Amino acid sequence: MNKRVGLEASHAVAEAVRMADVDLIAAYPITPQTHIPERLAEIVANGELDAAYIPVESEHSAMSACLGSAAVGARTFTTTAGQGLELMHEVVYVASSMRYPIVMVVCNRALSAPLSVWGDHSDVMAVRDVGWIQVFCENNQEAFDLTLWAFRVAEDPRVLFPVMVHIDGFTLSHVTEPLWLPEQEEVDKFLPEFKYPFALDTDKPMTHGAFGIPDIYSEAKKAQEVAFLNSKEIIRQSWREFADVFGRSYAPVESYKADGAKTLLLTMGSFSETAKIVIDEMQAKGESVGLVRLRLWRPFPYEELRQAVKGAETLVVFDRAVSSGMGGPVCSEVKAALFSEAVKPKVAGVVGGLGGRDMSVKDFERVINRGKEIAKSGSGEIIETVGIRG
Numbered sequence: 001m002n003k004r005v006g007l008e009a010s011h012a013v014a015e016a017v018r019m020a021d022v023d024l025i026a027a028y029p030i031t032p033q034t035h036i037p038e039r040l041a042e043i044v045a046n047g048e049l050d051a052a053y054i055p056v057e058s059e060h061s062a063m064s065a066c067l068g069s070a071a072v073g074a075r076t077f078t079t080t081a082g083q084g085l086e087l088m089h090e091v092v093y094v095a096s097s098m099r100y101p102i103v104m105v106v107c108n109r110a111l112s113a114p115l116s117v118w119g120d121h122s123d124v125m126a127v128r129d130v131g132w133i134q135v136f137c138e139n140n141q142e143a144f145d146l147t148l149w150a151f152r153v154a155e156d157p158r159v160l161f162p163v164m165v166h167i168d169g170f171t172l173s174h175v176t177e178p179l180w181l182p183e184q185e186e187v188d189k190f191l192p193e194f195k196y197p198f199a200l201d202t203d204k205p206m207t208h209g210a211f212g213i214p215d216i217y218s219e220a221k222k223a224q225e226v227a228f229l230n231s232k233e234i235i236r237q238s239w240r241e242f243a244d245v246f247g248r249s250y251a252p253v254e255s256y257k258a259d260g261a262k263t264l265l266l267t268m269g270s271f272s273e274t275a276k277i278v279i280d281e282m283q284a285k286g287e288s289v290g291l292v293r294l295r296l297w298r299p300f301p302y303e304e305l306r307q308a309v310k311g312a313e314t315l316v317v318f319d320r321a322v323s324s325g326m327g328g329p330v331c332s333e334v335k336a337a338l339f340s341e342a343v344k345p346k347v348a349g350v351v352g353g354l355g356g357r358d359m360s361v362k363d364f365e366r367v368i369n370r371g372k373e374i375a376k377s378g379s380g381e382i383i384e385t386v387g388i389r390g
Contacts, residue, residue, distance in 0.1 A: 002180045002181065002182050002183065002186075003180070003181050004178055004179070004180055005178070005179065005181055006176050006177065006178050006179075007140060007144075007176060007177070007179060008035065008140065008173065008174055008175055008176045008177075009137070009139075009140040009143040009167050009172040009173050009174075009175065009177075010033070010034075010035035010036045010039065010107070010173045010174065011035065011039050012140045012141075012143045012144040012147075012179060013036050013079070013105050013143050013144065013147050013165075013167070014035075014036055014039035014040050014043060015144060015181060016143075016144045016145075016147035016148040017040060017049075017077050017147065018040075018043050018048060018049045019148065019182075019184060019187045020075065020077075020147075020148055020151045020187070020191055021049070021050075021051075021075065022049070022051050022074075022075045022076065022077045022151075023051055023052065023069065023074035023075045023076065024051060024052045024053075024054070024065070024066070024069040024074045024075070024076050024077070025037070025040050025044070025051055025052070025053045025054070025076075025077050025078065026053075026054040026056055026061075026062045026063075026065035026066050026069070026076075026078050027040070027055075027056070027062050027077075027078050027079050027080070028055075028056050028057070028058055028059050028061070028062050028080070028084060030059070030080060030081050030082065030083065030084040031081065031109070031117040031169075032081055032107045032109060032117060032118075032119065032169035032170050032173045032174060033079050033080055033081035033084070033105075033106075033107040033109075033169075033173065035173065035174070036079045036105060036107070036173075037079060040053065040077075041053055041055070052069075052074075058087060059080050059084040059085070059087040059088040060087050060088050060090065060091055062078050062080065062088060063078060063088040063091040063092060063094075063095065063102075064091050066078050066095065066100070066102045066104075067091065067094055067095060067098070067100060067102075069102075070095070070098075070100035070101060070102050070196070071098070071100065071199070071200050071208055072196075072199050072200050073194065073195070073196035073199030073200075074194075075151065075155070075194045076100075076101075076102045076103070077102070077103050077104070077105075078102065078103075078104045079104060079105040079106070079107070080104065080106060080107075081106060081107040081108065081109040081123065081169055082107075082108075082109030082110065082111055082117070082122075082123045082169070083109070083111065083112065083123075085106055085123045085126070085127060086111065086123065086126060089126070089127065089130075092127060092130045092132065093130050093131065094209065095132070095162045096130055096131030096132050096161055096162055096224070096228075097131065097220075097224060098208055098209055099160040099161060099198075099224075099227075100160075100162060101151075101154035101155045101159070101160050101161065101162060101163075101194075101196070102154070102162040102163075103147065103150040103151050103154055103162070103163050103165070104132075104162065104163070104164050104165070105143075105147055105164075105165045105166075105167060106123065106124065106164055106165070106166050106167070107119070107167055107168075107169045107172075107173040108120065108121055108123055108124055108166055108167065108168050108169050108269070108320075109123055109169040110122050110123075110354065110355040110356065111123055111126065116355040116356065117169075117356075118169060118170060118355050118356020118357075119168045119169030119170050119171055119173075119320075119356050120320040120321055120353055120354045120355055120356065121166075121268070121269065121319070121320040121321040122320075122321040122322075122354075124166055124297070124321070125321045125323065125329045127164070128297075128298065128329070131161070131224065131228060132161065132162045132163060132164045132298065133150075133153065133154070133159075133161050133162070133163045133164070133228075133231060133235065133296075133298055133299070134163070134164045134166065134296075134297040134298040135150070135163070135164075135165055135166065135295055135296055135297065136166045136268045136269045136293075136294065136295060136297060137165065137166065137167045137168075137172065137269070137270070138269065138270055138272045138273055138293070139172065139177060139179075139270065139273060140172060140175070140176075140177040140179050141177070141179040141180065141248070142250075143165070143167045143172060144179055144181070145242070145246070145248055145250070146165045146250070147165050148187065148190070148191065149238060149239070149242050149250075150163035150165050151163075151191055151194075152190060152191050152238050152241075152242070153231070153234060153235055153238045155194050155196075156234050156238065157197055158230070158231075158234050159227075159231045159234050159235075160196075160197075160227075161227070161228060161231055166269065166297070167269075167270075168269045168270040168271075169356070170356060171269075171270045171271075172270050182245075182246055186245055186246065189245055190241065190242065190245045190246070228299055229299055231299065232252070232296075232299050232301070235252070235296065235299075236251070236252065239251065250295055251295060251304070252294075252295055252296035252301035252304045253292060253293070253294060253295065253296070253301050253304040253305050253307075253308045254292075254293045254295055255290065255291065255292050255293070255308050256276050256279060256290065256291040256292075256293070257279050257280075257283060257290045257291065258290030258291060258292055258308065258312075259290070260288070260290075260311070261288050261289050261290030261312060262288040262289075262312060262313045262314065263287075263288060263289045263290075263312065263313065263314045263315075263316065263368060263371075263372055264289070264290050264291065264292050264308075264309055264312045264314070264315050264316070264345065265278075265279070265289065265290075265291050265292070265316050265318060265364070265367065265368050265371070266291075266292045266293070266294065266309075266315060266316065266317045266318065266330070266334065267291065267292075267293055267294075267318050268293065268294045268297070268320075268330065269320070271318070271320070271353060271359055271364075272291070272293045274359060274360070274361060274364060275291050275318075275364050276291060277361050278361045278362075278364040278365050278368070279291045281361065281365070282365065282368070289368060290312075292305075292308045292309060292315075294330070300333060300337065302337045305334065305337050305338075306337065306338065306341060309338070309344070309345055312345040313345055313346065314345050314346050314347075314348065314371065314372050314375045314376075315334065315338075315345040315346070315347045315348070315375075316348050316349075316350060316367060316368055316371025316372065316375070317330055317331040317334050317347060317348070317349045317350070317371075318330075318350055318351075318352060318364075318367055319331055319349060319350070319351045319352075320351070320352065320353045320354065321351070321354070322351055322354070322385075327349050327351070328349040328350070328351050330349075331347065331348075331349030332349075334347060335347050345375075346375035346376075346378075347375065348370075348371040348372070348374035348375040348384075349371075349374075349384070350367045350370060350371050350374075350384045350385075350386055351384065351385045351386070352367060352385065352386040352387055354385075357387060359386075359387075363386060363387060366386055367386050370384060370386065371384075
């Protein structure tokens with residue numbers, strides 16, 4: 001029988017890792033991710049989880065240790081945030097290229113300078129192209145669910161790609177909310193024993209990470225990209241299976257009161273829940289607005305997005321990061337996804353919530369109204385940042 005408990009998102013993640021029965025955890029504490037490795041160290045020390053815990057000296061070392069662990073077929077977990085993600089950046093590419101099904105939770109944090117420990121999506125956007133499956137959480141329940149799910153999809157022999165689960169720093173990582181924890185039997189039913197088909201074995205020697213001369217490099221990267229794109233169907237399938245076992249459903253793109261709406265707001269992460277409130281309030285005033293949330297960030301859900309915004313006149317994309325010289329990175333990708341559509345909404349990008357700045361319901365109402373103005377003017381290249389003081 002499921003039990004209702006109050007947990008901060010960091011501890012919800014740690015519970016998911018415990019119930020997934022991981023073999024190795026390698027992590028370096030960095031704000032606002034610190035509570036995850038702290039809690040996992042406690043769980044291992046108390047004997048609640050039989051796993052190796054490596055307290056490494058840096059994030060680069062954390063991911064390097066994870067590579068070795070995954071290479072021998074161990075279920076492997078790590079976690080980081082912001083500057084830590086950037087320090088491990090070099091090694092993150094290796095995990096995806098080698099098809100190591102590592103799971104990493106990132107507590108999203110702004111990148112300096114100026115130095116900030118608070119949350120936005122600038123760290124995520126710096127690792128868009130590293131070849132990891134990436135998903136966003138809106139609340140603590142999703143932090144638990146999607147961490148658990150990440151092991152299932154990463155370790156599927158038809159996938160074998162690492163997965164990043166993104167939770168907003170402080171807004172989720174340090175906030176306590178009620179959530180449902182399943183029984184261990186349910187988790188075991190959903191998450192089978194991990195059997196890595198290419199595990200290093202001294203009795204059957206093989207090479208991992210060989211030197212790639214120009215004559216083979218292109219073919220290797222093409223094969224990786226084809227496999228990565230093919231993972232989308234397994235991602236959808238594994239979410240259906242998650243719903244069958246736990247009763248909670250997820251999809252690459254999710255809508256809220258969007259049917260027939262002339263204007264749609266697109267968000268990712270925990271601010272989506274605040275955005276739902278403004279949709280409720282604006283609809284109560286008779287305004288034709290709705291919400292679209294990107295759950296799956298990589299591989300990008302092109303077709304699902306096109307279907308979700310079909311029929312809308314205006315799409316306002318809310319970014320929590322800036323792509324220098326381009327505006328909002330999510331907005332750029334949305335525009336690219338809709339470029340070939342014969343009939344499409346006008347797209348306007350608005351940036352906000354940088355460096356942990358809060359976004360109220362009124363702020364989101366301003367985002368929607370300003371987005372409509374930008375779209376109507378046709379000035380699609382405007383980089384609009386909400387809440388900037390004179």
